[in-house]
Amino acid sequence: VAAKVSLTVNGKPAALELDTRTTLLDALREHLHLTGSKKGCDHGQCGACTVMVDGRRVYSCLTLAVMHEGNEVTTIEGLGTPDNLHPMQAAFVKHDGYQCGYCTPGQICASVAMLQEIKDGIPSHVTADLAARPQLTVDEIRERMSGNICRCGAYSNIVEAITEVAGRQA
Ligand code: FES
Ligand code: FES
Structure with missing residues (x-):
């Protein structure tokens, strides 16, 4: 089943149409091409996929993208740039x-x-x-x-x- 979800990712609006089973991690990596967040285990054991949602850390492999309508997501790409590191x-x-x-x-x-x-x-x-x-x-x-x-x-x-x-x- 496809569903629409609108997020803010690294300060920019992102409107996606996704299979409802798509994890936040796959939405970031596969749909928004933000590949900084890594898929280590894909089941909540390693933390490689950690991003911030409304300022709190979450394992993005363990949460579905469609659950984050209206949320602000920050990935490593949104923290700093090579010339201006966080x-x-x-x-x-x-x-x-x-x-x-x-x-x-x-x-x-x-x-x-x-x-x-x-x-x-x-x-x-x-x-x-x-x-x-x-x-x-x-x-x-x-x-x-x-x-x-x-x-x-x-x-x-x-x-x-x-x-x-x-x-x-x-
Ligand atoms: Fe290992 Fe998410 S990829 S906790
Ligand atoms: Fe290689 Fe942490 S897993 S630096």
Whole structure:
């Protein structure tokens, strides 16, 4: 069954007509040709497909495009450009926060949204009360980023990059 859906993707309107079973990830990659978001597992286990929907991180492989009528979607292509990197992208470059790069768009979208969650006071099970301990620890970053797998094992560099950006935002 085909259905129409209108989204805003990286600040631009996108009107699509899709099979209702099309995931948001396939809509982005196959229909809008935004191939920065990666398909690692296609079933919610790796985080390579992470994008932001209305500022919150989601696994785009686990949600249908037609569920996002009117939503604002931000992908890695919408965060920065090669000439004008987002601060998180620049920090990943500086700290070598990637090896093959396959997980990197998802890691960066997730970490940008994660720092916003901290600002918004959303607790995790490491820090139930952010107000009492606002300092973002390595354990906290690892816990909050645990939905994004890196099979190259670049974790310590990823944490360094996020720590630097978090420190600047604090
Ligand atoms: Fe979506 Fe792996 S591709 S979580
Ligand atoms: Fe290769 Fe993370 S850099 S999977």
